[in-house]
Amino acid sequence: MTIRVELGTSLLARNEEMAAEIRYLCQDNNIFLVNIMSSPGAGKTTLLEKSLNFLKTHIKVAVIEGDIATTRDADRISAQGINAVQLNTNGACHLDARMVYQAFQKLDLSALDLILVENIGNLVCPAEFDLGENLRIVLLSITEGNDKIVKYPVMFRDAQMFLLNKIDLLPYTDFNLAELEKDLRTINSELEVFHVSARLGLGIEAWSNRLISIVRNHRRSES
């Protein structure tokens, strides 16, 4: 006999349960969790290296590094004297909440204010996977071109903060800043925007200070 089952179960349901577990852990330990996303080569790790140097003097921070393979990024972050956990997805194009939960087990949560998660370099897939984060940051670099906003709208729609990296290269490209700002307004009018050059250290203090103040406000409201 044929049986029909009305299911209505989301393919992301188990990820969302895991993300909820992460939220509990963060609340219990008064930790602010940030999910940083971009395409490969936009400069996430360099941004972290430069920003951590400043952040670590103000708040207690750890990093979770997502990569398909190798521990190179975690090694770069550890060299800054920061506790870094490397996650290797072995081919998967995004981090999911289960992986981040596992990384949490390797951190002393009671000793932290902020955890920065560097997602896999990809502007499509990571957008769909909630990691239990308090803030989504998307990074775009000048050399990728301003059209990436309209080509990958979901990523930019779901973020709360936008960092435009490699801003020092603007004069050498045909990147259209006015068009980018117009597109950003229509895709996500509430996005907070910062211009940086991670390599040269430009704008690093400004965005880091903003992050510190967001973390502190959050900790005050939670405690």
Added chain:
Amino acid sequence: MHEMSLMAEMIELLGCSARENNIDKIIKVHLVVGKMTMALPDALTMAFDVFKTEDIFAPSAELTIEQRETIAKCRTCGSTFSAPDNYLFICPTCQGLRIEIISGRELYIASFEGEEA
């Protein structure tokens, strides 16, 4: 690109539900996918064909995908409208930019059918 892991998750969920409902072989699956999830029907179907060899499926098992359009609602004037393909959300009624997505992010197994064990 994430279609493969979404399909793997679908197979897990179907396996659990099939056991609970005393189903031996699944013959039909109905999946609802919003356009804004960026999960492509062709890639999902291809991934399904890979996983279809698992024991819980009949060899003739079929996947039907119902795609949902992206619909937005203006937070200023309350009117609803279909999102243009470029996702540049501007309310056609009041030109407002503050909008919420009310459809297009669906990603769920609506139903499935199978033979009783």
